[in-house]
Amino acid sequence: MATLKEIANAVGVSVGTVSRVLNNDSTISVGDDTKIKIFEVAEEMQYKTLKQRKTNSKTKTNKLRVGIVEMYNYSEQLQDPYYLLLRSAVERECFDNEIEVVNLYKTEDEYKYIGNEILSGIIAIGKFTQNEVSMLNEVCDDIVFLDSSPNEQKYDSVKVNFKLGTYKALDHLIKLGHMEIGYIGSTKTPDDYREKTQDNRLKFFTEYMRSKSLYKKEYILDTKEMTAINGYEITKKFIKDNKNMPTAFFVGTDTIATGVLKALYENNINVPEDVSIVGFNDLIASQHTIPPLTTVRVHIEHLASASVDLIMERINRNRKYSKKVIIPSELVIRDSAKEVKLTK
Template identity: 35%
Template structure:
């Protein structure tokens, strides 16, 4: 099992620096390069050593990122997916290049063999990507209506499992701190299937309370602010169970609860999503839904190669299962 010492050794920094970076300590004065290096090392070591890069032969693939590099470091879900893409590409002798949607060179990208678009894109953006005449695989949403192959995680099933788990533990007052996202070009709100399933499933059980649902940007600062808002608004009526939209949000949630001397999991049980490396190093360690991000990236490469080989193949939607990882933050 990877330890903080392993991360520190590979990143070339102290153990305390690693701990503070993984807990998004904003009082730590380190450069962005150091922060990125530590987070990337932690993510790599959580799974396995990445394959050594092979000679640059074979297909050339562009990874089009939805987020900027800085945004990606505040919520590591997409970074994990990209490692899966890179690992699979390296094993097949393909080369990849990362670009953000806004930085695409429209003339240069046509020299690639295909595109893997990672994130949440609106109609304008999807239409633009398809206009380059290259095979496009999308990771994150269902884009079958645009004739594109796509991959997404099953986020609906774990929401129901988490609710059932809370109820089995005698927790019937259940809250949610969820992420809220907008597309880059059209500034459209992105539907989160976890929020929709949470609202519907709790309503079916007669347990839904809109006062217990808080939404804001993904990331630790937002998690901290939203939990503080919940504590201030609800006081003693603060739910005993909370579902959190991402592990990075949960880091901020834990910090807010600790500052208010609210014990986890004795008073509030926390279950989050994604199972990025930081989930193991919080205090308490996070119970979280493991999303098979590396598998999503690997499958995207496979689907792209199939699409290149057979351009007229019927578009497919692949849904990857998730699983709950039990740690210390929930009863």
């Protein structure tokens, strides 16, 4: 079994950093990429924390075995680490509950996993087509969908309350005096069956702004994809093509917001003095942008905990009916949004 020092050498960080990351120390200031790399190397080297070693040393009976499957592959996740962090949280929750994790992978016409043991259940992270849902059902009947809800009558699901988060963000900007508010993000994102439809954040942004008679179509910037580079390019183009700038932008994800901040900085537009920015997700890096990002926090740990609780309840209590859990989001106020400047 690997040591902390071996992991630290492989990643290029200190032993202390590795220890704190693997033990889920929320106070450590480490970038998402570094965190992800530490977890990956630790898994490759089959490192176990003290808690995991103690758990493994116990005699276990009727141990649950849960398959985990994801919408995105690793390279796609690096463009936006949200799902990668969500998977890590699910795996930690499984370890804490002495649940064995099995990775599912997709072939041309079915989902497979290594080993012959029967799965107790599946946690499916992301959005899946109707065909993919059927293929997963061939592997196991007990499935929890995390971040989608393809069939509420048949499957358990856990989702984020996008409306609550969006409304809180816009309430905050309105209270700061902003009347000219734009949206930056992908206008169409995968729905519960992975079909591209209007993004929920844009849907509720539009609903809110129209209710206040403040909606302006020209302030909707479509990034097409949820990446930092797309946020950078669309913002740069908007600045070049438009003389008028809204006093604030609500941005679909923190990942996009990093690109937006870069484009504004390069064009000598100060945040929050000239324009306020509010993001969505509250990734770890959002605390360390310049300025630190005001954003809507999606409680990844609560999403993971709820999905594992549902699969355990479904199996251990033989629950036959399905449940849908909606996790509230909350506004985290930092320095990227301030009271609007009144022009004379």
